[in-house]
Amino acid sequence: MAGSTSKDIIIVGGGIADCVLASRLHEKNPPSPSSSATNYGTWTRGNSADYDKWKKLVGNPQWSYKGFLPYFRKTETCHGEAGGVDGLNHGVNGPVHNSSVSTSCATRRYSLKEQLRAAWASVGAQQIGDGNAGSPLGIYLSLGLSELVENWHDGNKVVAGVELQDGTTIMATKEVIISARAYRTPQVQMLSVIVPEEELKKHAIPLVSNLPVGRNFHDHLAVCQWWKLRDPDAHPSVDNLKWQDPGMFVGLPCDWVATQQTDTEELRKALELDVGGESVDEQYLLSSAAAHTETLIVYAPAGAQIAGVDVPMDGIHIASAVLGMMPTSRGSITLADTDPTMPPVIDPNYYATEADKTMMREGLRSVMKVLLGTPKVRETVESELAPDGKKLTVDLTDEEIDERVSRVGNTFYHPAGSVSMGSVVDATLRVKGVEGLRVVDANVFPVTITAHYQCVVYALAEKAADLIAGD
Numbered sequence: 001m002a003g004s005t006s007k008d009i010i011i012v013g014g015g016i017a018d019c020v021l022a023s024r025l026h027e028k029n030p031p032s033p034s035s036s037a038t039n040y041g042t043w044t045r046g047n048s049a050d051y052d053k054w055k056k057l058v059g060n061p062q063w064s065y066k067g068f069l070p071y072f073r074k075t076e077t078c079h080g081e082a083g084g085v086d087g088l089n090h091g092v093n094g095p096v097h098n099s100s101v102s103t104s105c106a107t108r109r110y111s112l113k114e115q116l117r118a119a120w121a122s123v124g125a126q127q128i129g130d131g132n133a134g135s136p137l138g139i140y141l142s143l144g145l146s147e148l149v150e151n152w153h154d155g156n157k158v159v160a161g162v163e164l165q166d167g168t169t170i171m172a173t174k175e176v177i178i179s180a181r182a183y184r185t186p187q188v189q190m191l192s193v194i195v196p197e198e199e200l201k202k203h204a205i206p207l208v209s210n211l212p213v214g215r216n217f218h219d220h221l222a223v224c225q226w227w228k229l230r231d232p233d234a235h236p237s238v239d240n241l242k243w244q245d246p247g248m249f250v251g252l253p254c255d256w257v258a259t260q261q262t263d264t265e266e267l268r269k270a271l272e273l274d275v276g277g278e279s280v281d282e283q284y285l286l287s288s289a290a291a292h293t294e295t296l297i298v299y300a301p302a303g304a305q306i307a308g309v310d311v312p313m314d315g316i317h318i319a320s321a322v323l324g325m326m327p328t329s330r331g332s333i334t335l336a337d338t339d340p341t342m343p344p345v346i347d348p349n350y351y352a353t354e355a356d357k358t359m360m361r362e363g364l365r366s367v368m369k370v371l372l373g374t375p376k377v378r379e380t381v382e383s384e385l386a387p388d389g390k391k392l393t394v395d396l397t398d399e400e401i402d403e404r405v406s407r408v409g410n411t412f413y414h415p416a417g418s419v420s421m422g423s424v425v426d427a428t429l430r431v432k433g434v435e436g437l438r439v440v441d442a443n444v445f446p447v448t449i450t451a452h453y454q455c456v457v458y459a460l461a462e463k464a465a466d467l468i469a470g471d
Contacts, residue, residue, distance in 0.1 A: 010162055011181035016454055017441040020461035021177065023470065040252040041150040044097045045072055045459075047326075049289035054447050060427040062463075065134055071459035076151075079103055089133045096458060100147040101255055107247030110299055112318075112380065113255040119259055119374040120145045125365055128242040136259040136450060137291050143366070144243060148296070150251040151454070158257045175436040176379030177468075179461075184417035185443045186214040186333045187344040189419065195351070202335070203410030209433050214344075216420045217331040219326045219449050221350045222412035223364060223405050224303035226311045226385040227371060227394070228446045229318065235380050238300035242317025252310045253299040259325075259364060259450065262359045268353035274328065285326060285355060291450045293363035294323045297371075309387040309407040317385060319373060323362040323412050325450040333418050349417075351405055361401045368394050414453045419443035428467050430459045440464040455458070 009025065011018045048065035057062035073091035079099035085092055101108060117127065120143075128138040131146025138144040162170050178185050189214055190196075198208050229235055236242040238253055264286055271280040284290055301311035302319040311317050331349035336342045351357060371381050373394045382393045387407055392400060421444045424433055429438040439459060442453050449456060 005168075005206075006173055006239050008172070008174045009177065010172045010175075011177045011179055012162055012172055013181060013185070013232045015029050015075075015179065015316045015441065016179045016457045017461040017464070018177070018179035020458060021179065021440055021465055022466075024462065024465035027073050040385075042252065042452040043076075043096075043132070043149045043151040044136070044257065044450075045132045045134065045455050046449040047289065047291050049287065050447060050451075053284050054421075054445070054449075057129070057446050058127045058422045063421070068459050068463070071462040072455070074184075074462050075455075075458040080346075086130065086133070086191075089130065096151050097149045098149055100149050102147060102252070104150065105247035105250045108250050110248070110253060110255055110339060112297075112299065115235075115376045115380060116256055116370070117145070117298055118376045120256065120372045122374045124370050131257055131259070136257070136294075137261060144263040144291075145400075146257050146259070147253050148252065148257050148380035151312065170409060172436060175468075177438045177440055177443045177464075182418070182442055183333060183346060184346055185439060185441055186418045187261075187335065187340070189213045189439075190335050190344075191338065191340055209431070210431060210470040213424055214333040214418050215330070216423065216446070217333055217346075218327055218329070218416060218420040218445075219331070219348050219350070220414040220448075221327065221348075221356070221360070221405075221409050222303065222321050223409050224260070224307060224319050224321045225364075225367070225404075225408075226301050226304055226309065227320065228382045229316055230380055230382040230383055233314045236299075236315050237318050238315065239313045241414065245316070254296050256297065258295040258366075259291045260293045260363055261290065261297065262362045266358050266362070267292075267355060270326075270358040273354045285328070290326065292324075292326045292359040294325050294450065295367050296321045297367070301407075303401050303410065306410050307387070309385075309408060311385055318381075318388055320367045321412070322360065322367055324356055324360050326359065326365070326448055328355045330417075334411045343347065348411065350409060357402065357405075359452060360405060361398055364401055364404075365394075365396070365419055368392065368396065414442075416445040416448070416453060420446040437448055438468070 011022055051065035051068055061067055070381060074089040075093040075096050077097045078085045078090035078092060079097060124141040125145040126138055126141050129143045132149060136144050136146060162176060180186055180188050189312055196212055225311055234242055268280060271283055298319045299311060300319065301317045303321060304311035329349050329352035332345045334345045336345050371377055419425060419439045424440050425444050429440055429444060431437040433438060442457050
């Protein structure tokens with residue numbers, strides 16, 4: 001039954017950011033929201049240079065890596081090696097506990113760890129001690145290898161409130177905060193008549209504020225491959241009878257995160273094609289600090305189901321996943337219609353630029369060299385299990401890669417950017433030209449970040465709580 005009530009602050013959503021916000025604004029410890037499970041608990045902050053690009057884009061130093069660092073530390077309790085935790089870079093009293101694979105459980109020991117470490121080294125990777133210290137590439141490196149880290153839980157227009165599906169209205173005496181996650185946040189805004197002009201015409205929506213909501217959408221495209229082991233008794237994967245110790249199931253069955261920089265000259269050529277002859281000298285992707293792809297090798301057939309590939313969970317197969325971490329392709333989220341119960345139209349527009357193709361191709365060639373071109377791993381990996389029977393080789397062509405990406409490329413669940421800071425919200429997360437309305441979730445990211453976003457969203461929400469409490 002329709003009715004009305006009022007609250008000081010209304011938070012619309014149910015994921016990481018809004019749970020942290022609600023908890024902090026009520027001076028409670030944040031709960032453990034379930035949405036982070038989609039990211040396997042992977043806890044990576046990414047490259048400090050990405051945040052500094054964010055700072056430069058919006059002209060505000062609080063959105064630099066240095067500005068984020070206190071909130072990264074506030075969020076976490078970091079369980080480091082026996083030598084202790086770097087207190088300058090990591091927190092020791094936060095609500096979210098994180099640890100590397102090797103420190104998570106004494107019996108969590110995967111048999112392929114050292115073989116893969118050596119294989120990555122043979123293709124130029126250098127191991128770095130802390131992939132969450134702002135430099136996942138290491139210093140002056142183009143391929144860094146770090147141990148996987150996971151988390152563990154313990155005038156002005158005025159927005160006056162929200163209307164629920166049953167007609168109930170809840171009025172906000174201070175402000176409304178939209179934190180409805182990557183796909184629903186822009187939909188809620190567009191249905192609230194904060195909408196690009198073309199959406200107005202399409203759905204006959206009255207204009208309140210013409211902002212590019214739903215544009216600048218970006219996501220990390222993942223391309224998985226699946227591999228059959230020669231001797232699963234010696235090197236078992238998930239569901240092998242040898243996987244009996246509970247420690248083996250503590251988190252994602254994976255040891256290493258390889259972060260890679262694409263060859264500069266090849267990337268320059270691709271960018272020049274994308275911009276049509278304009279100078280690319282100032283492009284961030286060509287910076288020596290930029291990282292472009294990330295690769296995980298997982299001791300299970302990860303990603304097969306979503307890609308529509310039949311790979312049995314039989315203890316015999318593993319997977320590799322290459323993620324495009326710095327896509328220049330941009331997609332959109334638009335309204336299907338004005339019914340709030342209908343999902344929006346999502347067009348990720350993956351792999352649409354030459355730059356994206358160049359970065360992904362190099363990442364896939366590198367993991368092929370690791371798994372098929374290094375002697376130790378070649379003794380362990382028998383062959384690729386190709387989705388359509390067409391196996392790839394170390395000498396694969398661009399066309400073969402593009403065909404495979406088209407067949408199995410899919411989201412790694414890091415959608416962001418469709419309510420971008422600078423174009424839709426300001427540096428205090430307020431929607432431009434609309435009083436009493438903020439957005440607090442990954443939609444405000446104006447740039448892509450070489451991170452698994454749950455870590456960044458926790459820090460964003462902690463920062464937002466301080467901004468709101470300070471008003």
